[in-house]
Amino acid sequence: MNYMASVAAIIIDVLDLGSFNIDENTTAGDVPGWNSLSHANILMAIEDYFQIEFDLSEVLSAENVGELVGMIKVQRDLK
Amino acid sequence: MSVSGSVKGVLVAIDAQIVFIISEVGEIWSASGFLMSTISQEHFLYPFAERSISNPNGKCCAILERGNLVEYSNLEMYNLAIEYAKRILSIKTNFGEVIPIILTTGIDLYAAFIGVSIAGCVPTIFPPYNKKQDINIYKKSMSELFKRISVRNIISSRSILNSEMYYENIIFKEDFASNCIGLNDIIYPFYKKIAFLQHSSGTTGSKKGVMISHDNILRHANTYADCIGLVDGDVIASWLPIYHDMGLITSFLMPIIKGNRFVTMDPVEWSMRPDRFLQIVTSTKAAFAWFPDFAFNHTVSMSRATDIDLSSIKKIINCSEPCRKSSIDKFYQRFSQFGLSNDALHASYAMAENVFCVTQTKRSTYPVCDYSDDVAYVSSGRPMDGVGVYIKDEFGDFVENSDVGEIWISGLSLTDGYYLMPELTKERFIEDVYRTGDLGFMRDGELYVVGRNDDVLNINGKKIVAHDIENIISNIEGVISGRCFAFSVYEISRSRNGLGILFEHNLETDLEIENLKKLILKNVASISNIAISELYAVERGFIVKSTSGKISRKLNIEKMLSHFHSGF
Numbered sequence: 001m002n003y004m005a006s007v008a009a010i011i012i013d014v015l016d017l018g019s020f021n022i023d024e025n026t027t028a029g030d031v032p033g034w035n036s037l038s039h040a041n042i043l044m045a046i047e048d049y050f051q052i053e054f055d056l057s058e059v060l061s062a063e064n065v066g067e068l069v070g071m072i073k074v075q076r077d078l079k
Numbered sequence: 080m081s082v083s084g085s086v087k088g089v090l091v092a093i094d095a096q097i098v099f100i101i102s103e104v105g106e107i108w109s110a111s112g113f114l115m116s117t118i119s120q121e122h123f124l125y126p127f128a129e130r131s132i133s134n135p136n137g138k139c140c141a142i143l144e145r146g147n148l149v150e151y152s153n154l155e156m157y158n159l160a161i162e163y164a165k166r167i168l169s170i171k172t173n174f175g176e177v178i179p180i181i182l183t184t185g186i187d188l189y190a191a192f193i194g195v196s197i198a199g200c201v202p203t204i205f206p207p208y209n210k211k212q213d214i215n216i217y218k219k220s221m222s223e224l225f226k227r228i229s230v231r232n233i234i235s236s237r238s239i240l241n242s243e244m245y246y247e248n249i250i251f252k253e254d255f256a257s258n259c260i261g262l263n264d265i266i267y268p269f270y271k272k273i274a275f276l277q278h279s280s281g282t283t284g285s286k287k288g289v290m291i292s293h294d295n296i297l298r299h300a301n302t303y304a305d306c307i308g309l310v311d312g313d314v315i316a317s318w319l320p321i322y323h324d325m326g327l328i329t330s331f332l333m334p335i336i337k338g339n340r341f342v343t344m345d346p347v348e349w350s351m352r353p354d355r356f357l358q359i360v361t362s363t364k365a366a367f368a369w370f371p372d373f374a375f376n377h378t379v380s381m382s383r384a385t386d387i388d389l390s391s392i393k394k395i396i397n398c399s400e401p402c403r404k405s406s407i408d409k410f411y412q413r414f415s416q417f418g419l420s421n422d423a424l425h426a427s428y429a430m431a432e433n434v435f436c437v438t439q440t441k442r443s444t445y446p447v448c449d450y451s452d453d454v455a456y457v458s459s460g461r462p463m464d465g466v467g468v469y470i471k472d473e474f475g476d477f478v479e480n481s482d483v484g485e486i487w488i489s490g491l492s493l494t495d496g497y498y499l500m501p502e503l504t505k506e507r508f509i510e511d512v513y514r515t516g517d518l519g520f521m522r523d524g525e526l527y528v529v530g531r532n533d534d535v536l537n538i539n540g541k542k543i544v545a546h547d548i549e550n551i552i553s554n555i556e557g558v559i560s561g562r563c564f565a566f567s568v569y570e571i572s573r574s575r576n577g578l579g580i581l582f583e584h585n586l587e588t589d590l591e592i593e594n595l596k597k598l599i600l601k602n603v604a605s606i607s608n609i610a611i612s613e614l615y616a617v618e619r620g621f622i623v624k625s626t627s628g629k630i631s632r633k634l635n636i637e638k639m640l641s642h643f644h645s646g647f
Contacts, residue, residue: 033611
């Protein structure tokens with residue numbers, strides 16, 4: 001599974017960006033409309049898609065999309 | 080208990096009168112030689128202190144901690160607050176000194192606020208540093224603010240701040256167990272003038288602190304409780320941050336004063352898991368909750384709950400400028416199946432300058448709407464007892480026939496203005512009437528709020544000054560200085576207010592412009608902690624300025640609407 005591509009697609013869909021380049025180094029501040037509420041929407045969409053549940057304190061510490069993807073991989077491996 | 084012999088220690092004087100002495104062993108003695116022992120009956124926390132003695136095991140609050148709702152009794156809250164008060168007195172703070180509290184939601188946040196006030200100092204709460212912000216900019220702006228309001232001490236946590244930051248003295252909550260001193264049976268100094276400061280949102284050191292007196296908060300808590308029908312035994316549920324007036328007054332100070340239990344959770348956790356809030360309402364049979372407008376939509380969009388019971392809710396109050404009918408409708412449609420009554424949905428108009436509530440709906444029917452230019456505006460209700468509301472035109476004359484004008488307020492809850500900002504206070508508080516800057520109209524005695532009259536933008540319930548954002552952008556290389564425009568945009572698809580930006584530039588290629596856009600997004604997010612929703616590079620001369628060189632907000636919004644797709 002290409003985790004990065006899936007996460008990028010989810011972010012673009014939730015934020016209704018049309019097209020936008022999102023890579024592992026992308027942070028919330030780089031992306032229009034990525035605020036605390038849309039962050040919650042993104043995380044929930046990721047949880048639904050990957051059938052996982054984040055630990056909130058952990059997921060909030062993610063510095064960029066790459067770290068978020070890393071956490072998804074860990075969660076998926078635990079299943 | 081009388082004193083034999085002399086007490087050596089630090090003399091604490093007010094207006095050249097020695098009021099009390101902190102002895103070498105940390106005891107507090109009155110100047111007349113008596114060990115001091117209670118708090119003033121005029122203190123706004125006196126009812127709480129009394130209750131802690133008369134009903135020590137009564138439930139004060141419950142806080143969601145690591146998935147569990149942890150109960151705290153009146154006495155537990157009071158004792159921890161007293162530990163904070165003792166600690167503050169032991170470090171020789173000045174009488175009436177402003178002490179900021181920077182803590183996340185937890186018992187220490189509430190206890191520290193109470194403790195600072197009991198110790199004769201002035202508490203004020205600020206949000207913790209957010210990782211999206213640039214740490215250096217955060218430190219600089221807070222440093223500017225703390226210098227302006229003469230901060231010497233601060234209460235925080237090692238997980239939030241470190242001692243190399245910008246304060247003379249940080250009281251870390253983690254140090255309490257080993258550092259509390261034995262000050263028993265104390266009369267705490269009573270700083271009557273200011274009970275606490277309520278700071279506005281802001282992106283720089285220009286945050287303004289509304290001065291709220293003991294009289295203000297006591298009167299307001301009692302009047303507002305009567306207004307909404309709060310009675311003994313009613314539980315108040317909240318996820319609201321208490322650095323904001325809505326959470327501070329409705330879901331902490333009013334219940335503390337009136338003796339109602341409050342149950343709460345961290346706002347960040349709420350944003351991720353709003354169902355947990357609904358589960359708290361269910362398990363505690365909460366009767367009251369306050370939401371900003373966006374929270375109704377966010378809860379609807381995120382909720383998956385199927386096992387909740389909201390029938391205990393007497394009032395869930397939309398407190399925003401403006402309240403939107405669509406938000407209330409969607410919330411009711413989603414949750415009526417779980418027992419939410421249609422007469423539980425209410426609206427309010429509030430601001431820190433009036434402690435909190437200005438108007439409040441009381442009717443036992445679904446919120447009333449009125450239509451102006453095809454937009455449905457929700458009534459924010461009638462003025463609370465003792466509050467006057469006036470609609471005036473730009474010349475300060477009363478408007479006629481329910482026309483839209485600026486909202487002015489007066490009354491006994493009106494505060495004394497902004498801390499150490501006499502010019503701004505003079506500008507906004509005119510002969511005991513406060514000029515709000517909000518636009519609205521009155522119909523059948525009820526207030527309808529429609530927007531703002533000045534350069535304050537309401538972004539998801541957070542009020543920010545447009546100039547602050549425009550200054551950030553103007554300082555970025557590539558943007559023509561002074562040629563940018565910040566505005567609030569209603570995002571229909573997400574049912575919330577976002578931040579929009581127009582800017583003029585001196586670049587030539589599309590790649591340069593795209594890179595500049597990325598830089599603007601990043602800088603605004605890191606400095607202001609606000610994400611831009613819409614960002615437009617416009618040709619030179621697009622942004623309209625008045626002859627005096629000021630940005631014309633009205634004309635730019637009209638021009639913006641005619642040029643770009645937008646969901647205003």
